[in-house]
């Protein structure tokens with residue numbers, strides 16, 4: 001059973017969905033830009049039983065508050081930190097995809113007591129360049145989020161999957177995202193380079209990349225995992241930027257195997 005509620009953290013209220021036993025080993029999920037916590041809906045049923053699964057909408061996304069931007073990565077990391085403190089979570093495995101993976105790295109650097117291991121999915125220590133993001137922000141201010149749908153679906157999904165209902169639904173999630181939330185998070189990504197802090201991380205880490213990912217291609221994900229000693233890397237050859245959507249069972253299996261390997265869940 002899943003319970004969903006908006007949690008007031010004082011500085012912001014975030015929408016959170018929890019499933020699994022309250023006493024289970026915690027796994028926290030942070031989604032990608034222009035999506036929401038439902039990104040994980042088809043993954044959750046395929047994960048091992050007994051885990052406490054916590055999904056949340058990033059600030060400016062889904063049902064969470066969308067304060068005026070621009071946001072900083074520090075603010076997004078603080079949101080996650082306060083949320084885990086509020087929920088009494090320590091030693092979690094944090095699964096972050098894309099911007100969620102940046103938040104995962106920032107939180108592990110800041111609060112290693114909260115994080116036991118990371119799954120860095122379709123992400124990097126630095127995603128794009130400031131000029132690329134500034135250009136995207138200017139285009140959205142000019143033409144609206146609608147203008148982002150077609151180019152984003154090309155980066156997100158392999159050509160065949162782009163024709164699916166799921167791809168259309170996730171295209172809709174871009175325009176459903178509050179404008180200030182999307183732009184605020186885009187500004188946070190533009191200002192983030194975690195290569196130096198992430199190279200100091202010493203924890204179990206699984207990297208996942210998609211062969212058709214046009215946003216964070218496999219070599220970029222591999223490069224980031226390369227700065228974290230001992231990390232593992234898995235390539236999902238037929239997936240794009242959002243394997244929780246285009247291959248949820250395979251994606252859940254990779255995460256489940258990793259959780260077993262590190263002893264976060266019984267084998």
Ligand SMILES: O=C(O)CC1=CCC(=O)O1
Nearest residue numbers: 032033098099152155215
């Ligand atoms: O919109 C994209 O290109 C994909 C993306 C980059 C960061 C993120 O969270 O999504």
